Amino acid sequence: MIIHEFLSKMIEMKASDLHLKCGSPPIARVNRDLVPLGSEILTNPKITEIAMFIMTPPLKKRFEDELEVDFAYTFEGYGRFRTNIFIQRGMISIVMRFVKYEVPSFNEINIPSTLENLCSQERGIILVSGATNSGKSTTLAAMINHINRNYRKHIISIEDPIEFIHQDRLSVINQREVGIDTLSFG
Structure with a gap:
C-alpha cells in the first residue's frame, strides 16, 4: 500500500509528521520545515483509499459519525503513528506523527529532577499542558x-489515542483509549 511507502520515506528522512491533503503532494515535516515527498499530487480518491486502509471498522464508523478521528496506527517493524483523519473543504485529509517504539528516559529528554521527585509521591494528580509538539x-x-521501573504502583492512563505502549515492569499499567476502552476522559 502506498501509505507504507510514504511512512518509510518519512522515517528515512527523520521526519516527525506526514501531511496528506488533496491537491498537494505528500508533505513531511523535517526539523520544522515542510518538505514534499515527490511531485505526485494526491487526489481525494487516493486519500480516501489510504484512510479506509488504515482505519478499523469501528474507526470508520466513528469517522462517518463525527467527520474526524484520532488513533494510533502501527506500521510493523517501523513504529507507531498518531493519526488524525479529518474533513477539510469537503475532502479527507490525514496527518500522521511518528511515535518511537522506545519509551524515553528522563535523561534522554532532559527532564528536571523536580519531576522525578513528583513521580515518587504517594498520591496526587499531575497535569501536563502545552502547545502542539511541545513534548506533552x-x-x-x-x-x-x-514509575514503572522504580516503584510498585498501579498506573491507569486515559489517552486519545494511546501513543507509547508500556510493558509492566514493577508496576501494573492499564492504558485506556477514549472511544475504544472508555467513552470519555471523565
Whole structure:
C-alpha cells in the first residue's frame, strides 16, 4: 500500500509528521520545515483509499459519525503513528506523527529532577499542558516509564489515542483509549 511507502520515506528522512491533503503532494515535516515527498499530487480518491486502509471498522464508523478521528496506527517493524483523519473543504485529509517504539528516559529528554521527585509521591494528580509538539506525550510517557521501573504502583492512563505502549515492569499499567476502552476522559 502506498501509505507504507510514504511512512518509510518519512522515517528515512527523520521526519516527525506526514501531511496528506488533496491537491498537494505528500508533505513531511523535517526539523520544522515542510518538505514534499515527490511531485505526485494526491487526489481525494487516493486519500480516501489510504484512510479506509488504515482505519478499523469501528474507526470508520466513528469517522462517518463525527467527520474526524484520532488513533494510533502501527506500521510493523517501523513504529507507531498518531493519526488524525479529518474533513477539510469537503475532502479527507490525514496527518500522521511518528511515535518511537522506545519509551524515553528522563535523561534522554532532559527532564528536571523536580519531576522525578513528583513521580515518587504517594498520591496526587499531575497535569501536563502545552502547545502542539511541545513534548506533552513524551513527558508523560517518560514519567510512567520512571514509575514503572522504580516503584510498585498501579498506573491507569486515559489517552486519545494511546501513543507509547508500556510493558509492566514493577508496576501494573492499564492504558485506556477514549472511544475504544472508555467513552470519555471523565
